[in-house]
Amino acid sequence: MNRKQIQIYLNERSLTVAAKMPLRDLQQQQCPNADLLIVNGYPCPDDHLIADQDHIVMIRRGVAPSPQELEALMMARHTPGVHAKVKKARVGIAGAGGLGSAIAIALARTGVGFIRIADFDVVEPSNLNRQQYFVDQIGLPKVHALRDNLQRINPLVTVDSYYGKITAENVNELFADMDILVEAFDRADQKAMLANTFLRDVPEKYLVAASGMAGYEPGNSIRTRKINNRFYLCGDNLTSAGPGCGLMAPRVGIAAHHQANAVLRLILGEDPATQG
Amino acid sequence: MRITVNGKHKQITDPTSIAALFEMVGVNPEQVVAEHNGTILAPQQYRETILREGDTIELIQFVGGG
Numbered sequence: 356m357n358r359k360q361i362q363i364y365l366n367e368r369s370l371t372v373a374a375k376m377p378l379r380d381l382q383q384q385q386c387p388n389a390d391l392l393i394v395n396g397y398p399c400p401d402d403h404l405i406a407d408q409d410h411i412v413m414i415r416r417g418v419a420p421s422p423q424e425l426e427a428l429m430m431a432r433h434t435p436g437v438h439a440k441v442k443k444a445r446v447g448i449a450g451a452g453g454l455g456s457a458i459a460i461a462l463a464r465t466g467v468g469f470i471r472i473a474d475f476d477v478v479e480p481s482n483l484n485r486q487q488y489f490v491d492q493i494g495l496p497k498v499h500a501l502r503d504n505l506q507r508i509n510p511l512v513t514v515d516s517y518y519g520k521i522t523a524e525n526v527n528e529l530f531a532d533m534d535i536l537v538e539a540f541d542r543a544d545q546k547a548m549l550a551n552t553f554l555r556d557v558p559e560k561y562l563v564a565a566s567g568m569a570g571y572e573p574g575n576s577i578r579t580r581k582i583n584n585r586f587y588l589c590g591d592n593l594t595s596a597g598p599g600c601g602l603m604a605p606r607v608g609i610a611a612h613h614q615a616n617a618v619l620r621l622i623l624g625e626d627p628a629t630q631g
Numbered sequence: 632m633r634i635t636v637n638g639k640h641k642q643i644t645d646p647t648s649i650a651a652l653f654e655m656v657g658v659n660p661e662q663v664v665a666e667h668n669g670t671i672l673a674p675q676q677y678r679e680t681i682l683r684e685g686d687t688i689e690l691i692q693f694v695g696g697g
Contacts, residue, residue, distance in 0.1 A: 454697040539697055543662040546693040550664045554671045569696040582691055583666070595694030602696050 361407040366420075367427035378403040382413055389413035426511050430466055437623065438466055444622045445469040447533035449521050449549055451497040452476070453602055454565055455539030456487035456504075457611035458618070463505045463512045465619060470505065473517040473529055474498050485604040521545075526552040531560070535618050538564035539611070543595065554586060563617045563627070567591040568610035570600045577609045579617050579628040587627050589613035634686045643682060650677040652688065664691040 359374040365385055372381060378392055379401035392399050393412040405411070412428065414420065420428060430438040444467050448455045451474035459472055474497045478488045482497075492500040498516035505514050517529060526549060530536045536553055540546045546564060553562050567590035568577060576591040590610050596602045617627035632645050636656065643652070649672060653660050665672045666689035672680060682688070 450697060452697050541695060541697040543659075543693040543695040546695075546697075547662045547664055550691070550693075551671065551674060554664070555673060564693075565697060566691075566693045567696070569694075582664075582689070583669075586664075588691065590694075592692075593694065594696070596696035607697070 361405070363405055363407070363409045363411055365411050366413060366424055367410075367431050372405060374407070375404045377401065378405060378411070381405060381411070386413035388415050388418075390415055422511055425509075426466075429464075429509065433466070440622055441466045441619070442468040444535070445471070445533050446618055447471045447473070447530040447536045448539055449473055449526075449530070449536060450539035450541065451501050452482065452539065452541055453485040453604075453607040454568075454611045454614065455537070456497070456501055457608055458537055458539060458615045459501055459505055460487050460508060461612055461615035462618060463509045463514075465615075466509065467512060467618075467622070469513045469515070471515040471517065471530070471533060472498050472501055473519070473521050474501075475518065475520040485602055485607045521549065523548055523552045527556045531557050533560065535561040535563060535621055537614055537618060538562060539614070541596070550586070559585065561585045561587070561621050563587045563589065563614050563621070565589045565610050565614055567593045567595065568606045569594045569596040569602050571603060571606060574606060574609045577606065577613060579613050581626070581628040587617050587621075589617060632682075632684045634682055634684070634688060636688045637690055646681045648678055649680045649682070649688075652682065653677065653690075656690070658690055658692055662693050664693075665689070666691070 360371050361374045363370055363372055382389055391414050394403055395410050446462055446467050448459055451472050459470055462470055476497050478492045478495050478497055478500050480493055488500050496518045498518050502514045502516045505512055538546055538549050550564055566588055572594055579587055579589045582588055620627040632643055634641055660677055668687055
């Protein structure tokens with residue numbers, strides 16, 4: 356008897372199988388070592404009957420998939436067309452503190468192909484209230500700890516780290532070959548130095564900076580502003596860190612993700628903000 | 632003489648430099664990006680750049696935290 360054929364996606368690869376095949380048969384054929392079967396986003400018992408256009412993922416718990424398989428699985432949640440563009444993008448991040456560590460992680464998860472991180476600092480206990488590091492990384496240079504974390508999240512991203520101070524003299528050398536530079540410093544004078552230097556010394560590349568994200572004012576006051584065609588500023592532009600107004604994970608995270616989203620929109624050819 | 636600072640008209644006396652404008656409006660020159668008629672000024676230009684009638688200035692002030 357010639358049974359009807361259906362098309363499914365197994366670990367994001369297209370596959371033609373017999374209609375109403377039990378999941379366990381497909382597993383035995385294709386992934387005999389798998390012990391977790393996910394159909395259309397939900398774990399599923401192995402007697403499930405496969406239907407046309409099912410998206411099926413079969414993995415073995417605790418075992419890393421191959422890089423190619425991982426890439427296909429990670430990017431399955433992206434809007435179509437996004438992956439090819441983000442993979443080609445090169446993004447520099449100046450500063451690996453509360454902003455920079457969160458931005459780098461968001462961009463690595465998004466699949467940005469090349470990320471250069473630069474910072475002179477080491478991980479301290481006081482950083483852990485908002486920065487994306489772990490207790491066992493205290494004392495490590497932030498750029499090395501962050502590089503390790505990014506590699507654990509997405510080994511397909513190339514991470515280039517510079518452990519040292521960023522000055523007006525080396526901004527060009529460090530970041531001129533990036534498509535976009537993200538300013539993720541802590542001090543206001545360093546933010547201004549980087550913006551002034553990059554905007555004048557590195558023509559035509561984008562800068563996404565941040566200003567004002569301390570304390571626990573409403574998250575809605577943080578927004579992305581367009582300063583000019585290549586300069587975007589995220590934050591409430593007001594709330595500085597100081598005595599009585601600390602830096603905390605939620606609002607720093609909101610500002611960081613405004614920056615990461617601005618980067619993603621620039622990569623995709625969209626304007627991150629309206630003027631004003 | 633009338634100039635525009637961050638979208639608002641402002642009366643100033645002649646001659647006023649960018650550095651003097653910073654003092655008038657209370658801006659720390661170390662924490663600002665200054666756009667003069669669409670061009671970003673280098674910090675070394677703040678004292679020597681004299682404002683003219685009709686000039687447009689955008690001052691982007693950074694605050695600390697990150």
